[in-house]
Amino acid sequence: MSTPALSPAVPKPDHIPDQFVYDFDFFADEAMTKNAHARVLDIVKNAPPVFWTPRHGGHWVLASHQAVFEATRDYDHFSNSPMPYEAIQQVLESLPEGAPKPFIPAPITFDPPHHSVFRAPLNKAFSPKAMHQLKGKIRELAVSLIDAVKEKGECAFVDAISEPLPVTVFLEMFGLPVEKQRLYRDLVKEHFTNTDRDQQAITKRLRKVADVMRDTIIERRDNPQDDLLSLLWQAEFNGEKATLYDLENYAVMLFTAGLDTVVNGMALGAIHLAENPELQAELRADPEKVPQATEEILRRYTFTIPPRFMAADCDFLGAPLKKGDMALMFLPAADLDATEYPEPEKFNLEREGKAHIAFGTGIHRCLGSHLARIELNILYEEMMARLPEFRLDPDKPLVYHGGHVWGPEEVYLKWDV
Template sequence: MADSLVYDFDYFADEAMTQNAHNRALDIAKNAPGVFWTPRQGGHWILASHSAIFEASRDTDHFSNSPISYDDLQKILASLPEGAVKPFIPAPITFDPPQHAIYRNPLQKAFSPKAMNELKGKIRELAASLIDAVKDKGECAFVDAISEPLPVTVFLEMFGLPVERQREYRDLVKEHFSSLDRDSAAITARLRKVADVMHDTIVERRDNPKNDLISMLWQSEFNGEKATMYDIENYAVMLFTAGLDTVVNGMALGAVHLATHPELQAELRAHPEKISATTEEMLRRYTFTLPPRFLAEDYEFQGAKMKKGEMALLFLPAADLDASEYPNPENFDADREGKAHIAFGAGPHRCLGSHLARIELNILYEELMARLPEFRLDPDKPLVYHGGHVWGPEEVYLKWDV
């Protein structure tokens, strides 16, 4: 491999990333190759440029969402003895076209703009109550008090899971995403914990359906076959891990920017109609997901000779800081003109929950501006960022005058 394609970066534990994740992403966007190989985490490719990610996201023939093909997976499942524990295959995200559409279609209506707009009232009421609960204290741990319970509560209610077990669910998701053990058996064991904690609810919704996602999925068919417990567990694991982590980090990153830019807070309080555009620029400047892809065959891609089975990480935070797509990408400019951000991905696997995420982020910023005075970071509690497939601060300590 050419030395020019090797760049030392650990997306889980890079020291500069843990100090300031998006400064490190900007550094990589400026100084690393658009496609490079890192020896960290067992060695893998990282696609950092906007063009590389945009192209690979649409090329599911070469860049698969699964380390093994759908056909090979079916052979493995068929070969297992009766009663054997099956590996979890989070659906539909693990499948590539055409199977991907079969498993994604049942969710399209549930996550449509119309369906998400119907949740606005509940989301605003919840956001307001969480902010009001800390307003008189003059400070808060933002993730714990607001950015975690807001999207997680919304998701649990959509899914039909008991909201009072929120802390237990969230801890399981953190355990899964923070683990450095990527062995398939270890991953299956962690996902088994996630499935087990939902088991009683899944069975209950099968026997007594209600107006929630689990009940809806039980009514679906796949390739002409009725849904099985295995199908529902695979769905549940995917939606559970995605729904309980991503937006939490997006909100925390937005709070950091607002807390360090009092002039933006003042502008948004005076002109709340600018919040929607601000949300989009937040998503670009502080993109937080790093989804993996796997080479389906040997392939030369933008000058890099890749081998079947190798991982290629879609480094979305760097893609949204690519100067060839976004002039002066480090500048926060809500009036920025040009191409839309790629924070929700591209191609057939573009984020299913993007409509919900936008609504939650917009409403949160609206309520923060309406209900809190000017807030700032607590200087005695510095930020520490976590890496992995979703980036964000571990906690954001805010203060304001009361």
């Protein structure tokens, strides 16, 4: 992939003092494309903990643990929705009968009190107990993907393993046809690599996602089975039965939140393991340490950057944020903050104390964290058990992509056969 062009810098508004300005394009920063987390460490050391960048129309970035932690729990100022709930309802009501509705990914774009209404139907479906039941299938799948490349002595890890694994798990959970895997993988790629952030372009891309799921969604309404779509049809929102529109919003939300994240999380983990043969040896000798390794990989290489939209003016840790401004929760920096994690750049399996916030914090904390952890742990366990020591292919350097989910474009692994 070619690196996207830098977004043009806009002039700094007068009310923002110079000390808060730092130039950083979270989609196209050049240093990030070469080594994403080296750039995060650079920002942690050299940028203000709350800064304004002139890129992408000008926006704020919260880059310390304290800033991210406080903002993600201050729902009165930091909203998850670019538009107030009432305004969205007005737009929906004003649309002519049958006109296509914009997607409103639920529950992530809702603030209290509406958020809990839309999160509630998902809680049981994603509980640790429900996810536990998927373990056998996930392991079977991980084993078959690893075994398919084992004798080759090399693989393009994203294409061969970290993409098909979560996409297949997602399709099975939803009761969607697994034969359509290729189509879904192409949609994931198209959605996440496209840098056109225009609302209409995003809606068009999401429409495609909803369209391929539509027949199955309707089918499950008429013939419920033991899957997530059938369960979601039973949901009620403020006494109203779920509609096709509600189901599409959920499906699109889970598709965007649950696929690219796991793909990139696994790829970042594979890079760290490939670069550290002594860690591979330690985990092979004692597989019980894999869950600790998974957590430390998530902290060291935190990779999601959720946005917030200012619902009111706010003097936040000295910075003058104004109503309507966008503020990014730069979680990768929060998890590399030395005030919370001593020697943050060190990978430390025995790290004690504060848990990471790779899954966010507050009411929007990741609903899929139990599933993600199971997928990551099982994959690392099976890689350790089935592959000999592996390394990065030195002829194929890593290139990272930016955006709201950071990660490598591809990871080329090699091992001796």
